Structure formats: structure tokens, C-alpha cells
Amino acid sequence: MAPTLLSSPLQGFTDFRFRNAFQHYFGGIDTFYAPYIRLNGQLKIKQSYQNDLQLENNSTLNVIPQVMTNDPDEFLFVVKYVQSLGYKELNWNLGCPYPMVTKSGMGSGLICNPTRINEVLHKAHNESDIVVSMKMRMGYENATEILDAFPILDKYPLKNIAIHARIGKQLYNGPVDLDAFEKCISGTKHKLYYNGDITSLESFKKIQNRFPTIDHFMIGRGLIADPFLPNMIKNDTKAYPKNRWEIFSEFHDRIYQQYDEYLSGPTPIKMKMLGFWEFFSQSFPNPQKIVKAIKKASSPKKYQETVASILKNV
Ligand SMILES: Cc1cc2nc3c(=O)[nH]c(=O)nc-3n(C[C@H](O)[C@H](O)[C@H](O)COP(=O)(O)O)c2cc1C
Structure with missing residues (x-):
């Protein structure tokens, strides 16, 4: 069972x-x-x-x-x-x-x-x-x-x-x-x-x-x-879905949008997402590099670009 x-x-x-x-x-x-x-x-x-x-x-x-x-x-x-x-x-x-x-x-x-x-x-x-x-x-x-x-x-x-x-x-x-x-x-x-x-x-x-x-x-x-x-x-499997990162990306965007609506201003949403990336990064080959890149993103636009680039290169 x-x-x-x-x-x-x-x-x-x-x-x-x-x-x-x-x-x-x-x-x-x-x-x-x-x-x-x-x-x-x-x-x-x-x-x-x-x-x-x-x-x-x-x-x-x-x-x-x-x-x-x-x-x-x-x-x-x-x-x-x-x-x-x-x-x-x-x-x-x-x-x-x-x-x-x-x-x-x-x-x-x-x-x-x-x-x-x-x-x-x-x-x-x-x-x-x-x-x-x-x-x-x-x-x-x-x-x-x-x-x-x-x-x-x-x-x-x-x-x-x-x-x-x-x-x-x-x-x-x-x-x-x-x-x-x-x-x-x-x-x-x-x-x-x-x-x-x-x-x-x-x-x-x-x-x-x-x-x-x-x-x-x-x-x-x-x-x-x-x-x-x-x-x-x-399902007792180690296999990820073929579109693993597409699904992850949509999930990321969904929570980003919802926290962005709820929290006011660029700093709180950045800190919120950084908290998540401290966990998410563990699924990537070089977690520290990922967290560092997210930390460096100094505006919502830069954050989005950083995430897009992380997911493109994975
Ligand atoms: C940031 C953080 C917040 C947590 N908040 C709660 C909480 O609200 N209630 C609770 O019972 N445990 C809380 N925990 C403990 C986790 O639910 C879990 O018991 C613990 O992390 C061990 O399980 P894991 O190794 O699967 O994470 C928290 C843990 C962390 C790291």
C-alpha cells in the first residue's frame, strides 16, 4: 500500500x-x-x-x-x-x-x-x-x-x-x-x-x-x-516528468504573483522568494551559486531575469 x-x-x-x-x-x-x-x-x-x-x-x-x-x-x-x-x-x-x-x-x-x-x-x-x-x-x-x-x-x-x-x-x-x-x-x-x-x-x-x-x-x-x-x-519512481522545469517555473510564477500581491514593496517579496530559493536551490547542481544570484538581483525585473536564466541553464 x-x-x-x-x-x-x-x-x-x-x-x-x-x-x-x-x-x-x-x-x-x-x-x-x-x-x-x-x-x-x-x-x-x-x-x-x-x-x-x-x-x-x-x-x-x-x-x-x-x-x-x-x-x-x-x-x-x-x-x-x-x-x-x-x-x-x-x-x-x-x-x-x-x-x-x-x-x-x-x-x-x-x-x-x-x-x-x-x-x-x-x-x-x-x-x-x-x-x-x-x-x-x-x-x-x-x-x-x-x-x-x-x-x-x-x-x-x-x-x-x-x-x-x-x-x-x-x-x-x-x-x-x-x-x-x-x-x-x-x-x-x-x-x-x-x-x-x-x-x-x-x-x-x-x-x-x-x-x-x-x-x-x-x-x-x-x-x-x-x-x-x-x-x-x-509512485516509487526516481523519474521526473519530462517537463520538470516547465512545471517548476509555472509553480514559481504562481507563488511569486501571490506573494507579490500580498506583500508590499520590492524588498519583502525578494526576501520571501530568497527564503524559498534557499530550499529550491538544493535541487540544482550548485546551490550556493543560485542563492548568490538571487541575493544579487536588485529589482523585481532583475529577479525575474535571474530566475529565467537559472531555469534556462539547468
Ligand atoms: C523554517 C521552519 C519553520 C517551521 N515551522 C514549523 C511549524 O510551524 N510547526 C511545526 O510543527 N514544525 C515546524 N517546523 C519543523 C518542520 O515541520 C519539520 O518538523 C522539521 O523541519 C523536520 O522535518 P524535515 O526534515 O522533513 O524538514 C519548521 C521548520 C523550519 C525549518
Whole structure:
């Protein structure tokens, strides 16, 4: 059976504009997780999160909203908000590694606090009928933290736990820890999804062969770096479509146009696209040269010329 592939959220990248264009040009993703909603001490949903989750902006996609908080009231507030839009599931982020987040006991900084995890899940399950799923790292300081959280997590009817097989302290550095991920499989009754460093058909197969009981895989950065990857995994092929760069070019133009309409001025759109090119460039023979060329483009016209020349010479 073909594996189930999920788009792992990337704040600043995988918003509804990206998701719709991705789905239109590449496909291969069963469900998209939206980047996290975070409240700033107020029970108020920022307009950009609202736009991202509006059903009319996601009408052809399966989307699961995500929240990052350590506060039971905030969690419930976001539950009510996403339910008011029609969503049935809320994903909870216990993975974010950034010190500003973890020092305040959120993201991967919350994994070592099963008591607080319990308070949030208790309120969510007692005061709503939302389906809760988790996205976690294996800990912040070390990969055994999650094992101590499992007995609490096992008390609740979570849909699944997606695990990015790193610890928070690593940020995005160093390898994924597959031995520690293996311990998670026997450490919980919940269904686990695998996440981390799936960047090619080979790396996917390595994970699939090592963990035959896992059939859900989340792909984050690899999907932006090579948007054809999910479909290639689904079809078990390393072959790109003949018109690979034509499709990529149309996709690029679609997101460029949409971000250009949304962002005001040449600098924000340039920075937005530069962020994407830091990933896209990994599909080209000399990534650094590509990023350098994009950085150098000093006007929208020069940017378009640079992109045209990159795609002509590939
Ligand atoms: C720029 C950036 C933004 C991210 N934003 C989120 C987010 O909003 N929610 C989340 O659960 N994970 C977020 N992540 C983590 C990814 O979803 C993913 O778990 C991680 O990159 C590992 O998977 P990958 O190797 O397939 O990218 C982010 C990662 C990056 C690099």
C-alpha cells in the first residue's frame, strides 16, 4: 500500500498560497499541516492565521491546523476557533526548538513537563470534542524525555503522535536519531508518524525499511527543496516528468504573483522568494551559486531575469 504522506508545517513557507500552488502543480501530499497558531498573551487570533485557515482558502486541500501553547485556556480557545471554521482536529506543537520558545516552556521545552501536558490535554478532552494529535521532538535536552511523557499521552485518545526524530537542543543540526525513534515505537500505544530528513526516495526507503510498522511520513524541508518528491515516493519512481522545469517555473510564477500581491514593496517579496530559493536551490547542481544570484538581483525585473536564466541553464 502506498504510504500516507503529510506536509510538515514550515512557518513562513507552507501557508495557504504555497499549499494550493503545491497541490495544483505537484500533488502527492495527502494532508497538509498548517503552520502553528501562537497567541501573544491575548485570546485573539492574528489576521494572518485567520487567512491561512479560512476554508475558502483551502477548499481543495485536507488541512489540519496547529497550535503552539502550554496554557490550557489558550489551547481551548484555539480549539473553539478552529471548530468554528469547521475543523475537527487540532495538532499540538511540542517540537519547536528555538530558545525563545523553549525557555518559556513551549514547543520542545514542554516535553519534559508531563504535568502541564496533562493539564492541557485534560481540559481539551473534558471541555470539547476536538480530535487532538501531537507533533513532537523526542525531548529538549535528551531523547528519553518523550518516554516519560508517554504514560500521560497514553491516557488520552490522541489521533497520532508525529515525531521529528531529533531533540530540541540540536535545532536542525546533526543527524536524526533513529535508535531513539525506535524506542518510541514500543514506548506508547499511540500511532506514530515519522518526521525528519526525508529528502529523497532513497532516504524515504531507508526509513520505511527500518520501521515497517510506520505508514505515515511527514516531509517538511525536503518538499520545498524538491516539490516532486512526494509524488515520486507515492509512485516509487526516481523519474521526473519530462517537463520538470516547465512545471517548476509555472509553480514559481504562481507563488511569486501571490506573494507579490500580498506583500508590499520590492524588498519583502525578494526576501520571501530568497527564503524559498534557499530550499529550491538544493535541487540544482550548485546551490550556493543560485542563492548568490538571487541575493544579487536588485529589482523585481532583475529577479525575474535571474530566475529565467537559472531555469534556462539547468
Ligand atoms: C523554517 C521552519 C519553520 C517551521 N515551522 C514549523 C511549524 O510551524 N510547526 C511545526 O510543527 N514544525 C515546524 N517546523 C519543523 C518542520 O515541520 C519539520 O518538523 C522539521 O523541519 C523536520 O522535518 P524535515 O526534515 O522533513 O524538514 C519548521 C521548520 C523550519 C525549518
